[in-house]
Amino acid sequence: MDAVDASPAQAVTSFARLAPRLHLVHAEVTEHLTSQPASYDVLYSVVGAVDFTDPHRMLPAAATALRPGGRLVFSALAHYVGGAPAELHALPADLPVTDPDGCPAAVLRRWVLHQQVWKRLPALAGLTAISAAVLPALKTGTRTANTLFLQAFRPA
Template structure:
């Protein structure tokens, strides 16, 4: 009798990201920026009063933004979720001492959302999972995890870093990445036009959708404009356990 050989785990394409900064900067940021350059624009005030809020950071990376909210705002707790083992380990090293208000979770973001019905008042992705996960999959899962009336905030690129316009339909482009051993690789990134995001959010069960383009403070690679999206989870969605059926009924597409 033979058994199948287990598939090798996918390489962690975030292994190298943020390591240089982590070696020299272990501080909790004094403020939160939504812009790509992390140097201008609005801050956490756009989220409103966070007193007692249950918050989730979708694709938290090293956890810097989540740490800011845990320290400088009176949240009940914030879950910083990331699928990368390397990023999760970095976050634990930098900010593990902030538990239990900051909860660092190593998990696939979509899986975690689906397993957490109505668990959060606020979900946000600051150049995180919303950029690197199919919105047709991620956004309905976020609707499941938010309480009725809960808020979703997404900061994403308004255009490609090359200056190319955003995609006019729901498709990703492959961008360069690096495996842990330094081998070149690619990963998908969703850089979408405003109307594509708006439709995806509406299909996923969100309302009161707003989109604002935040200009870069300086030209160059760090000068990319930011698209800031905000939306409210509808109050009339099907029960969380039926979210796939609800999604299929409204869009005609199986989840």
């Protein structure tokens, strides 16, 4: 199994406990996937690379890296944290991130897209049998969001 992250510190923090079963790849995800044609049976992203990378680059790269019959599974925000609706077009949002004390820490580019947009984009990348489900937030409050869970397949 591979875990791909452009940040070596993030990769170690997130995945080191899974080594040696997990191979940590320090790379930009679309470059890595494009360089690995038909290498993966399954690609998955849990609120990760798929919703933090331009889907016009990410999804074709994923389609390239999947073996015929391979599956892409990913989750993304179903709407913005706080309740604003997801975008009806494949446009990114620059969202502020705060540290544990609530102070501004960074700005992250993220694609918070409507379910129908997320279903259309994998098809444009050549993936098929695309399905989606909305999973309700486990908590209520102003800092929560429902999760959109999707899967798509590379044709066999």
